[in-house]
Amino acid sequence: MHLLVCGGTGCKASASDALEDKLTKELEEKSLQDEVQVVKTGCFGFCEKGPIVKVLPDNTFYTQVKPEDAKTIIEEHVIKGRKVERLLYLDPETKMHVTDSKHMGFYKKQIRVALRNCGFINPESIEEAIARDGYAALAKVLTEMTPDQAIQEILDSGLRGRGGGGFPTGLKWKLTAKEKADQKYVVCNADEGDPGAFMDRSILEGDPHSVIEAMAINGYCTGATKGLIYIRAEYPLAITRLKIAIDQAREFGLLGNDILGLGFDFDLEMRYGAGAFVCGEETALIHSMEGERGEPTFKPPFPSVEGYLKKPTNVNNVETYANIPVIFLKGANWFNKIGTEKSKGTKVFALAGKINNVGLIEVPMGTTLREVIYEIGGGIKDGKKFKAVQTGGPSGGCLTEKHLDTPIDFDNLIAVGSMMGSGGMIVMDEDDCMVSMAKFYLEFTVEESCGKCAPCRIGNKRLHEQLELITKGIGSKADLEKLRDLCNVIKDTSLCGLGQTSPNPVLSTIDNFYDEYLAHVEDQKCPAGVCKDLMQYVISHDECVGCTACARVCPVGAIAGERKGPHTIDSAICIKCGACIEKCKFNAISIQ
């Protein structure tokens, strides 16, 4: 018998360590330590009801277990085999105790659709992919459906593009399908560029065949016989595994001429990007593949009409493709039951920042931020206070406490001033300065702007300069309004998605953290204590014993004082390196 005790940070905060000790001691007292082991586990994703104890092999799931409950569990459950009713999970709907975790499906907030094979199959083995239904959807579509029927299935599923824009995938296919041309192309956009997002890389590294299969289906539906995968050269492992997968698919006759003897030809090629953010925009991506500069061009003409080499081209993102085979195998009606009214299916998010369970998760659309951050994510690191979460990377916005219960889907996120983007979620706590955060993202966009249109090239540069000044405490309330105006102009007049969304981090932080901006410009203070120029190192004369350690370590000679007398820091000289604080044994130096 095993007693699994949750050792996730959330449960630790509610005394799971003490509980574990208590259980071990109780077992020793009863001389049961050889028959029953206490084992510490990672997070169960149910921190709200922690600490959790799971008993194996009967799968009993106890919630909110206190150290003093240890005795009861051992005496009742372990010795007498009777479950401790009061510690069982109470189903909020039926008000019944749930006796084993196998019947607690509702507590599993995640469902893995796009990630179905990641972490299960050997990505370098087509056999394992086929054993888990790889290429079965392609076979089904080729034998049972006309291209129109297959497109209709995708339309019915309600699948929307996972790259960020959320454009209906079926409609995109339909637009390319209706064009007449001697050659059409389907493209996989694997130019994942948002800082903090890595779901596309994980899918390509973990399940490359799902993308290859979906591209072949896309080819059949749109009438394209050639597919191109545009992937950034910084993803060497994903590239290697894709190449292996493509070779295997060719060897098995699942790519190439006359696939499955059904007269359908389709083959794939790889194209490497140099890692420019703007090349995630489909027209820039297409130009880059053609060997031109990676610059966007005005739409229309849309790629479905005039794309790669001026031929009709359908571009979809990696995660979008990974969903396609499941839709055909399970049916559009299975898929469109997951999610919200206008956003169907699941979304993969990359959780990063000040969160305990950093990682990849996949949740149904409509899951709230609170569920993602506090239950699946295990809450904020080191017990700090949640401040904001940035979704959609540099194009998105930050969401705060008041948005925690907003169901996440394409439209809701836009309504609250952010966006889905590719699914990066960077969590920030009370120690993060929102002005600095906005500045960080602007730095990224300034660097990544291709420079073609003035609003993005010049406007973002000016925005960044303005933010730089604010972090130094220079500016006024009126400047904040100017900042807002400039943001709106850039949004309205930029050529492509990069510029149209780049001011979002600034706008959303001004909206949600106006006081913090004001504190910088009016009081010359950074409430989070991040902006160096607004901090002052001060020596408390009550604590200082005059040991001179700080004065000796100061690299710029900013500290003066008599030996055995109180010392003082000259703020005009101090570079805020923090060396003095580290050296002081008397905690006499503080930041104000």
Add this chain to the structure above:
Amino acid sequence: MAKVKSLADLQKLKADLQTKVDLREKGEGAENLVQIKVAMATCGIASGAKQVMEFFMDELEKRNIEAVVTQTGCMGYCYAEPTVEIKLPNQDPVVFGDVDIKKADEIIEKYVKTGELVNGIIPQNYNTIDE
């Protein structure tokens, strides 16, 4: 490998491979076969998954334990890389997190040899498409 020439071919191939995988997982005829999957995506490799995988392969052989060690993609638990899934015959798979060489050794000695669980289990907290 001969080409898959028709739908029937693909279905037959799937059935064959499925049986092969099932056989391996259910351990029929190979009661002592332990299956070990090491998450080898960029994140895992960066945290040392390659060394851990080599350790499993070398040590299991040295210690005369019949096992299949394979690589797989990202399991999603970046906070606990390297992650390793162990499937003992006739049992549900168990995922362990933060598996360094020391932990790998403990896993072999305790879990693989005696079925005794060790600290660091990551509970499955998601549904699959078949549930």
